[in-house]
Every structure is written in C-alpha cells, then in structure tokens.
Amino acid sequence: MKKVNVILERTHNNSIMNKFATYYILMLSVLFFFTACKKDDDKPQAPDTFNPTPYIIEIPYAFPSNMNIPDDNPMTVEGVKLGRYLFYDGRMSGRTHPDSLMSCATCHLQENSFECGVNHPVYIGGFTHGICGKPTPHVMLPLINLVWNSSGYLWNGFISSENPLPQYRNIEDLVWMGIVAEHEMFSDTNTAKQTIQNIPGYPELFKKAFGSDVVTVKNMSRAIAQFIRTLITSDSKFDKYMKGEVQLSQSELNGFVLFTTEEGADCFHCHGGYGNPLFTTHLFYNNGKDSLFTGEFEDPRDRYHVTYDPMDLGAYKATTLRNIIYTAPYMHDGRFATLDEVLEFYNEDLVWSPYINPLMHHIADGGTLLTPNELSDLKAFIMSLTDTAFINNPDFAKPDKFPDE
Ligand code: HEC
Ligand code: HEC
Incomplete structure (x- = not known):
C-alpha cells in the first residue's frame, strides 16, 4: 500500500517572497505602533484570554486525510x-x-x-x-x-x-x-x-x-x-505489518488473503481491508441473518426506518473490525456471543431474503464454506487488528482528578 499522506515542507527561498515578507512585517509594525499609541492608557484593555491551541491530528499511515471535523467546532x-x-x-x-x-x-x-x-x-x-x-x-x-x-x-x-x-x-x-x-x-x-x-x-x-x-x-x-x-486506534499488529515493522504469522497472512478475496471469505467489500485501513465502509447492508422484517419482526431502528427504501429492511452499519475482540456481543442485537459464532454464521448459516445485500456473494451456498483451518486463519487475521496500545493509552483514560478536586 502506498503511503498517501506526505507532508510537504516548503522553504521560502524565493527572494521576491523574502522582500515582500520584510515589507509586510515592516508595515505591520508601523500599524501596530499607531494602534498601540491610540490606546487609552488610563483604561488598560482586558487581555484577550481566549487563545486556544490547535489540536493537530496526526494522520496514521495509509489512513484517509478527509476528516469529519465541523467548521464550527475546530479541534483544540x-x-x-x-x-x-x-x-x-x-x-x-x-x-x-x-x-x-x-x-x-x-x-x-x-x-x-x-x-x-x-x-x-x-x-x-x-x-x-x-x-x-x-x-x-x-x-x-x-x-x-x-x-x-x-x-x-x-x-x-x-x-x-x-x-x-x-x-x-x-x-x-x-x-x-x-x-x-x-x-x-x-x-x-x-x-x-x-x-x-x-x-x-x-x-x-x-x-x-x-x-x-x-x-x-x-x-x-x-x-x-x-x-x-x-x-x-492505528497501532495493531496489522498496522505494524503494513508499515513493514513486523511480519504476520503464516496463519494471519492466510487469513488476510481469505478476508480480501471474493472466492475466499469475501469480507472486504463491507469491512474494508487492503486500501481501507478503517476496516469499515461506514455503510449499511443486510448481511443475511434473517428472512422476515415486518410485523413482529420489524425493527423500528433498522436502516429502512431512516431511508424508507425497502432494500434497507434489516440493514445496519457494517461496523469496523478493529479491536473487535473487545466488543462482544456481536451484531446490532447482540445475537452472537463470540467471534467464533460470527464466523460460523458467515460460513454456513446465511439466510436468503429479497433484501439481502448483493455483496453477500456466498448466499447461494449458504455461506463461505471455509474449512476449519481456514476459519482459524481468518480469525487469526481479525485478531491482528487488536490494538493494546489504544486501550492502555493514558490520554484516553479517566483523568486522575476532576476540575474541583
Ligand atoms: C447506557 C449506556 C450508554 C451511555 C451512558 C452512553 N452511551 Fe453512547 N451508545 C450506547 C449504545 C447502546 C450505542 C449504540 C446505539 C444505537 O446505535 O442504537 C451508543 C452509541 C454512541 C455513539 C455512536 C457511535 C457510532 O459509531 O455511530 C456515540 C458517538 C456515543 N454513543 C457517544 C456517547 C456519549 C458522548 C455519551 C455521553 C453523553 C454516551 N454515548 C453515553 C450506550 C451508551
Ligand atoms: C454485505 C456486507 C458484509 C459482508 C460481505 C460481511 N459483513 Fe460483516 N457485517 C456487515 C453488517 C451490515 C454487520 C452488522 C449487522 C448487524 O448488526 O445486524 C456486520 C457485522 C459483523 C461483525 C460484528 C460486528 C459487531 O460490532 O457486532 C463481524 C465480526 C463481522 N461482520 C465480520 C465479518 C466477516 C469476518 C466477514 C467475511 C466472512 C463479513 N463480516 C462479511 C456486513 C457485511
């Protein structure tokens, strides 16, 4: 994967630019001098205490550079x-x-x-x-x-x-x-x-x-x-592998190939992977867990109830698979208690409905039909997305004291 974020540092050695800058600074100083003289010395101005420091997010290796930071809430x-x-x-x-x-x-x-x-x-x-x-x-x-x-x-x-x-x-x-x-x-x-x-x-x-x-x-x-x-979170074993810092085990590598190929486990269309280090597309799909979505089976909080597009019946966010080992139970309703149960489901328990997303390519076979060895490789790969530095990062932990303590 190519490194997408290159920080360009330019030195301004253009002499016209330099002259302009000197002139500009001179003008500013003159201006400042005049405005400073104008101030009423008897009434000292309240110092402007609102001067927050910008918080710079360092974009991790291969992560996208477009971020969701609203204009009216810059990071400080x-x-x-x-x-x-x-x-x-x-x-x-x-x-x-x-x-x-x-x-x-x-x-x-x-x-x-x-x-x-x-x-x-x-x-x-x-x-x-x-x-x-x-x-x-x-x-x-x-x-x-x-x-x-x-x-x-x-x-x-x-x-x-x-x-x-x-x-x-x-x-x-x-x-x-x-x-x-x-x-x-x-x-x-x-x-x-x-x-x-x-x-x-x-x-x-x-x-x-x-x-x-x-x-x-x-x-x-x-x-x-x-x-x-x-x-x-961007410091899992997989991230280090992508940066060339560590090697994945043979089993993890096999799992990576299965994850990112259609004839393998075919997970990447919805959960990212190669080229998408977030391990989610952040989009919504019906991934074939159920066949009925109306009457007593209706969920007033599925994607359909946001878009009212019938193809969104039973659709939910394809969540990120980073740190997935910490976040049981799985699926929006927590129906699977363990990662093994989830992999079993994708392997042989897919259920057809008119609403199933076309990207569930293995539906005709009822699942991906991987061998037990392949399943354990796939699991090993998913586990390599675990970032222990993140869950121990002191910057994210409960502060030692609250403001009044
Ligand atoms: C009682 C437990 C609980 C508490 C307390 C709680 N949350 Fe949540 N939070 C949830 C659950 C459950 C969801 C998923 C809800 C859903 O999608 O139906 C969620 C979802 C979210 C999401 C969306 C994540 C995503 O990927 O879409 C954000 C952001 C969030 N919570 C922030 C907060 C903030 C901020 C607070 C405090 C003001 C808070 N939560 C308090 C349980 C809680
Ligand atoms: C068509 C898109 C699609 C494909 C392909 C797909 N998934 Fe998913 N996945 C989803 C959606 C959507 C959800 C959430 C569904 C829900 O909550 O009901 C999900 C949920 C999960 C969860 C549980 C996440 C959580 O936070 O609870 C895991 C684990 C998972 N998928 C792994 C995989 C693996 C492994 C593969 C490949 C074998 C795969 N997925 C293929 C769309 C997909």
Whole structure:
C-alpha cells in the first residue's frame, strides 16, 4: 500500500517572497505602533484570554486525510481536555448524589474499545441499561476512529449530515441525546448544564476552550465530540505489518488473503481491508441473518426506518473490525456471543431474503464454506487488528482528578 499522506515542507527561498515578507512585517509594525499609541492608557484593555491551541491530528499511515471535523467546532487542546473531563464526569447526568451517577464512560469503557463489555453491571440480558434500568434498543458501538466517519452514526445512521433536522447531524448531537435518553442518563439538558456550571473549575475550562465561562449544552457537546475525535486506534499488529515493522504469522497472512478475496471469505467489500485501513465502509447492508422484517419482526431502528427504501429492511452499519475482540456481543442485537459464532454464521448459516445485500456473494451456498483451518486463519487475521496500545493509552483514560478536586 502506498503511503498517501506526505507532508510537504516548503522553504521560502524565493527572494521576491523574502522582500515582500520584510515589507509586510515592516508595515505591520508601523500599524501596530499607531494602534498601540491610540490606546487609552488610563483604561488598560482586558487581555484577550481566549487563545486556544490547535489540536493537530496526526494522520496514521495509509489512513484517509478527509476528516469529519465541523467548521464550527475546530479541534483544540483545551477543548479536548475539557471534553475528556466531561466524558468521564458522572455529574453530566445532572445528578449530584454519588449513588445515581452516570457518565458517557459508564457504558463507553476504554478497556473495551469504548464499549461496555459483557461483564459490566449495566450489561444485563444482552443489552446495556440506562440509569433507571431501561435497556438500550441495540447493543453498543465502539468509539474508535470516528473522526473518519462522515456517513452517519448509530447502527442505522440516523445521526447524519443528511438528516433534515439540525439537532441530529453529528457526534456533537449524541451528547444531548445521551443526557436526555431514558435508556441512558435520563436527565434534562438544563439540569446538566447547571450542575456543571456550579462545579468549581469547570467555568474556567469552558472559558479557555470556548471563550466564555457560561456553560452551555452546545459547548459541552463540542468539547465531548472533540475528545471522541481523538480516540484513534492505528497501532495493531496489522498496522505494524503494513508499515513493514513486523511480519504476520503464516496463519494471519492466510487469513488476510481469505478476508480480501471474493472466492475466499469475501469480507472486504463491507469491512474494508487492503486500501481501507478503517476496516469499515461506514455503510449499511443486510448481511443475511434473517428472512422476515415486518410485523413482529420489524425493527423500528433498522436502516429502512431512516431511508424508507425497502432494500434497507434489516440493514445496519457494517461496523469496523478493529479491536473487535473487545466488543462482544456481536451484531446490532447482540445475537452472537463470540467471534467464533460470527464466523460460523458467515460460513454456513446465511439466510436468503429479497433484501439481502448483493455483496453477500456466498448466499447461494449458504455461506463461505471455509474449512476449519481456514476459519482459524481468518480469525487469526481479525485478531491482528487488536490494538493494546489504544486501550492502555493514558490520554484516553479517566483523568486522575476532576476540575474541583
Ligand atoms: C447506557 C449506556 C450508554 C451511555 C451512558 C452512553 N452511551 Fe453512547 N451508545 C450506547 C449504545 C447502546 C450505542 C449504540 C446505539 C444505537 O446505535 O442504537 C451508543 C452509541 C454512541 C455513539 C455512536 C457511535 C457510532 O459509531 O455511530 C456515540 C458517538 C456515543 N454513543 C457517544 C456517547 C456519549 C458522548 C455519551 C455521553 C453523553 C454516551 N454515548 C453515553 C450506550 C451508551
Ligand atoms: C454485505 C456486507 C458484509 C459482508 C460481505 C460481511 N459483513 Fe460483516 N457485517 C456487515 C453488517 C451490515 C454487520 C452488522 C449487522 C448487524 O448488526 O445486524 C456486520 C457485522 C459483523 C461483525 C460484528 C460486528 C459487531 O460490532 O457486532 C463481524 C465480526 C463481522 N461482520 C465480520 C465479518 C466477516 C469476518 C466477514 C467475511 C466472512 C463479513 N463480516 C462479511 C456486513 C457485511
């Protein structure tokens, strides 16, 4: 794979440019001199304290350079820092009693690639549960490499730039939704912002990040979204292999070939791979799990209920396979408990329906029909997408102290 991101550094050795620059600097100094003299010395101007530092995302090897960073929420060091506090602060739920706290991080845990994992207290009977015990309609999604997702969030892509309603368009919007959703924090935005406003230390952080110490839901959302956009995983064994730093085992290499060939396991059309290091297309497909989608089998949260295109019945986001080992159970409804069960399904349990995506090329055979050895190679390859540096990265962990501590 070719390295796509080359940083060009140019030295300005053009003498006309140099002369122009000197002239320009001179003019600026003169201008500054005059404006400085004009100032009323008796009334010192308030220093402009709003001067956030840009947060530069280093694009990992072979990753795309186009990112989902809205114009009205540029990445700043101060914004990311504030966002990390809020993401982990249980008082975001608007409650101050320690027993009833819930933060984004209650469900989105770093150790599980920002899903909750099956051994967590909020995970009961296959689903995560909100603060008052209501289950989330689907299982979780990991918060990884989302800065490269411009095609819609949630299993059905309901949150997207195409949504006619402006409050449902980007990661920012999942913050207020998380605060009010009955199956998440079940609070209200006024209580949440008031609670944060009253915690010593926070107003100052808002001022540094956004220029005002008045806490608003908009700025809470901006900060958390900035933090989420920093959650980048790009240091798996497979990444190191692509950079030529390590070799994959024979089994992992065999699995890679199976993954990326149509006659093999044929996973790459929807889950990326060679040429798509995100390991997702971020698009929506019906991958052949069921045959009935109406009546009692209707899911009001599949892709169809976003687009109303019948071909989207039973379609969901083809999630990234990076760090997939941490994010059981699998599929939007968590029907498979282990990765082995998922591979078994693709191998021999595909179900035909008029809505199955045409990219499920092996449907006529009921599956990919790999041998047990091939299946274990495929699994070994998928496991090579595991990034332990990511789940241990201290920058993403719970801060040692909150602003008032
Ligand atoms: C009760 C557990 C829970 C809590 C608390 C929670 N989430 Fe989630 N989150 C989920 C589940 C479940 C999904 C998948 C929902 C779906 O698609 O139906 C999700 C999805 C997301 C997504 C979309 C990921 C993608 O790839 O599309 C983002 C972003 C997100 N949550 C951010 C947050 C933020 C920010 C907070 C705090 C304000 C938060 N979550 C609190 C359970 C939770
Ligand atoms: C036609 C597109 C398509 C193809 C081909 C495909 N998948 Fe998927 N995959 C999906 C979709 C869509 C989902 C989510 C479906 C759902 O949640 O109901 C998914 C889900 C998964 C999941 C679970 C993800 C999670 O977070 O729960 C795994 C693992 C997976 N696929 C692996 C594979 C492997 C391995 C192959 C090749 C054998 C493959 N997929 C081929 C579309 C596809």
